[in-house]
Amino acid sequence: MRQYFELYQDCSIVKGAKNILLFDVHFNKILDITDFYDIFFEDYYFPVDEDLSEVITFLIEEKFGTLTENVTSEKFRKKFKWRTPNKITEVIIEHKIKDDFDTAGAYKIIEELSTSFLQIRFLEFSLVRLNEILSLIEFSSIRTAEILLPYTDQSENIAVIEILEKNPRVKTVYFYNAPENRSVVDDDNLFTVIYYEKNIINPKYCGIIQEDYFLNDINNISKSKAVNNCLYGKLFISGNGDLKNCPSSQRIINNIDKASVSSLTQEISKEKERFITKDQIEVCKDCEYRYFCTDCRMYRENPENIFSKPLKCGYDPYKGIWEDWSTNPLKLKAIKYYELDNLN
Ligand code: SF4
Ligand code: SF4
Known part of the structure; x- marks a missing residue:
């Protein structure tokens, strides 16, 4: 045979x-x-x-x-089909010492959406505020939480870490504006602390495509074939309560104080970017990495075209080489358009 x-x-x-x-x-x-x-x-x-x-x-x-x-x-070969019962799976929320919106009301909506991932960004440092917010997710359906805080002095950072490492939902803590880049990984408890020199809550730092960020797990690959792998399921609640698809989005969907779960799910279904797959994006559709890399619809090579390649990708799938995207002369116009030229 x-x-x-x-x-x-x-x-x-x-x-x-x-x-x-x-x-x-x-x-x-x-x-x-x-x-x-x-x-x-x-x-x-x-x-x-x-x-x-x-x-x-x-x-x-x-x-x-x-x-x-x-x-x-x-x-009879296995086919990838990505499905989720939830319209919103990932929420990014910003907090000040005193929010401009009804904080408890916002968390009630997050809970009703059955969100599984939450990223909490503190714009100002306060241990009291941190504890208040953590109490709002104590009995939540959220499975994983990330906390972003401004770096203060190391004794306060240690106090924060001691609180957060006991919280079973919190897996990663970021201190931004830190004096150095470093990370401390506790593999036994799946808990990571990352210190970043950059102010990573500045949305202009988002959207970088590089091999280190590729995900070749079944969720990302099948999601990439079905919907937009970054924007589908994502919701951003800004410090003043504005609801957007992501922190870099120019479009405000509503304000959290005025939104309901049903109005929100209807409104986000109209946002085209959430449904754009890698197979529809110029250049990416010819790239061998298209199901592994993340997408970015908010910073594009051609800002006028929602199907344009992510601006912050330096890969050329026609030559098979990576180059520095930020110095590519063909991208300068878009870099200026998004006011990224002064970022260090
Ligand atoms: S669309 Fe771009 S800017 Fe928005 S969250 Fe995704 S990668 Fe970041
Ligand atoms: S060309 Fe597109 S698919 Fe390929 S690595 Fe860049 S962003 Fe990803």
């Missing part, structure tokens, strides 16, 4: 203009197969041949597939 090599069901091929990748969502691995992609039939199997023994041994050792005499029919 003829033998074939067949990719496991969790493994798929993604083709770019120049490079071709094989990814595995079970072991979260990516392999560049540009040099031997041609041996594949229908992007998931190929007949065994003596000349291919080295490639086959490597693919089997790396657990990308197995040998078989009966290749699975294409219709």
Whole structure:
């Protein structure tokens, strides 16, 4: 009987203009197969041949597939379908010492939305305020929370860390405007403290595309094929209560004090950017990284075109090379438009 090599069901091929990748969502691995992609039939199997023994041994050792005499029919191969019952899965909320909106009311809406991820950004430092806000999520359905605070002195930071590391929802604490960049990871308790020199709550720092931020897990890959992987499910509540898709968005959906869950879910369904997939974006649709990288619809190479490539990506999928996006002369006009030229 003829033998074939067949990719496991969790493994798929993604083709770019120049490079071709094989990814595995079970072991979260990516392999560049540009040099031997041609041996594949229908992007998931190929007949065994003596000349291919080295490639086959490597693919089997790396657990990308197995040998078989009966290749699975294409219709029985696993398909990725991304679905979520919640319109909002991720909320970013800003707090001052005294908010311009009804804080308890805002958290009631967050709870009614069944949000699973919450990022809390403190614009000013106050231990009392931190404790007040934490008390509002004590019995919440939120699974994961991140806290961003301005760096003060190290004794106050330590007091904050001691409070937050006992909170089962809080997984990451960021101190921005810190004197140095460093991180402290507690693997046993899945708790990380990150010190950033930059003021990372400035929205202009957002939207950078680089390989370090790629996610090759099943959620990001399947979400990227279905909706916008950054904006779908996201809601930002600014310090004055404005509701936006993300902190960099110019469009205000409503004010949290005037919003209800039903009006909010209707309004966000009208926002086109939330539904733009990587396969629809200029240049990205020809990029082998399109299901792994995050997207950014708020900073685009062409600000007039909502389908334009993310401005802060320096990758050229036609040449297969990365360059510094911020010095690319073709991007200068957009950099000026978004007033990013004075950022350090
Ligand atoms: S759309 Fe861009 S600016 Fe907005 S959250 Fe996503 S990456 Fe950041
Ligand atoms: S070209 Fe598009 S898909 Fe490719 S890395 Fe850049 S942003 Fe991501």
